[in-house]
Amino acid sequence: MLTCRQFLDELSDYLDEKTDPDLRSKLEQHISDCPNCWVICDTTKKTIRIYKGMDPYPIPADMHARLMTALEHKMAKKG
Amino acid sequence: MSAMSSPIEIDDEAAIVARARLGDAKAFSELLRRYEGKIFRLALHITQNREDAEDVLQEAFLKAYEHLDQFQGQSKFYTWIVRIAVNQALMKLRKRKSDRSVSLDETIDTGEDTVAREIAAWDENPEQRYSREELNQILSSAVDDLAPIYRAVFVLRDVDELSTEETAEALNLSVPAVKSRLLRARLQLRDKLTRQFKRKGEDAFAYM
Numbered sequence: 001m002l003t004c005r006q007f008l009d010e011l012s013d014y015l016d017e018k019t020d021p022d023l024r025s026k027l028e029q030h031i032s033d034c035p036n037c038w039v040i041c042d043t044t045k046k047t048i049r050i051y052k053g054m055d056p057y058p059i060p061a062d063m064h065a066r067l068m069t070a071l072e073h074k075m076a077k078k079g
Numbered sequence: 080m081s082a083m084s085s086p087i088e089i090d091d092e093a094a095i096v097a098r099a100r101l102g103d104a105k106a107f108s109e110l111l112r113r114y115e116g117k118i119f120r121l122a123l124h125i126t127q128n129r130e131d132a133e134d135v136l137q138e139a140f141l142k143a144y145e146h147l148d149q150f151q152g153q154s155k156f157y158t159w160i161v162r163i164a165v166n167q168a169l170m171k172l173r174k175r176k177s178d179r180s181v182s183l184d185e186t187i188d189t190g191e192d193t194v195a196r197e198i199a200a201w202d203e204n205p206e207q208r209y210s211r212e213e214l215n216q217i218l219s220s221a222v223d224d225l226a227p228i229y230r231a232v233f234v235l236r237d238v239d240e241l242s243t244e245e246t247a248e249a250l251n252l253s254v255p256a257v258k259s260r261l262l263r264a265r266l267q268l269r270d271k272l273t274r275q276f277k278r279k280g281e282d283a284f285a286y287m
């Protein structure tokens with residue numbers, strides 16, 4: 001059986017579904033036997049889900065305006 | 080970002096870049112409009128300073144404009160401009176912390192930082208306890224607590240949803256380096272968020 005340490009080392013690949021089937025079944029065996037790693041796995045999955053695809057706030061209008069002005073200067077120079 | 084809000088479809092990006100390379104100012108402005116928010120967020124996470132992040136945003140787009148002919152078009156435009164922005168952001172960090180060098184590829188301690196300290200189940204949808212604004216505050220301050228070497232990897236990989244390979248390319252890191260940083264970032268964030276989101280009445284080690 002895998003140790004908790006070995007399980008944690010593979011957790012990212014496991015959640016990204018990048019592990020080969022043999023390792024995957026060992027990891028699944030571990031979480032069904034180890035409640036702590038099950039909780040860590042479940043809450044890490046939720047952590048990833050909660051961040052995924054978070055749209056950035058639009059930058060403030062004045063910041064966008066300064067960026068456009070700087071770019072226009074640059075474009076004028078480049079010709 | 081929905082396709083409806085944009086006059087140009089996402090798939091047309093190669094065409095927009097090609098037009099920008101021919102000197103079409105409108106095409107370049109479209110690229111800028113598309114990515115300024117993401118570049119600013121990334122710069123803010125790395126520098127943790129609004130002024131610096133705005134400088135990085137400007138420098139990145141001006142440099143991209145200047146060197147557009149060097150963009151090969153084999154990678155995404157976003158990956159390419161991230162690489163420019165990250166370099167600028169690291170230069171800012173080094174200036175601020177002039178006593179020690181800051182690098183994304185410094186070796187990481189493989190010991191303590193993956194140890195899970197908070198082990199408790201979460202509510203089913205803990206995010207619903209908070210307003211969108213509060214939630215954003217919680218999530219971004221948790222990222223800001225990470226070491227700089229983890230922040231950029233996490234934002235690109237798990238927030239912007241670049242692939243591991245694209246993240247490696249954008250940050251000039253190897254694929255294994257991206258993976259080990261991502262694992263540590265995810266585990267540390269899980270630890271921090273568990274303190275916020277754990278089910279009421281449950282506490283650390285409740286499952287032991």
Ligand SMILES: [Zn+2]
Nearest residue numbers: 003004034037
């Ligand atoms: Zn375990």
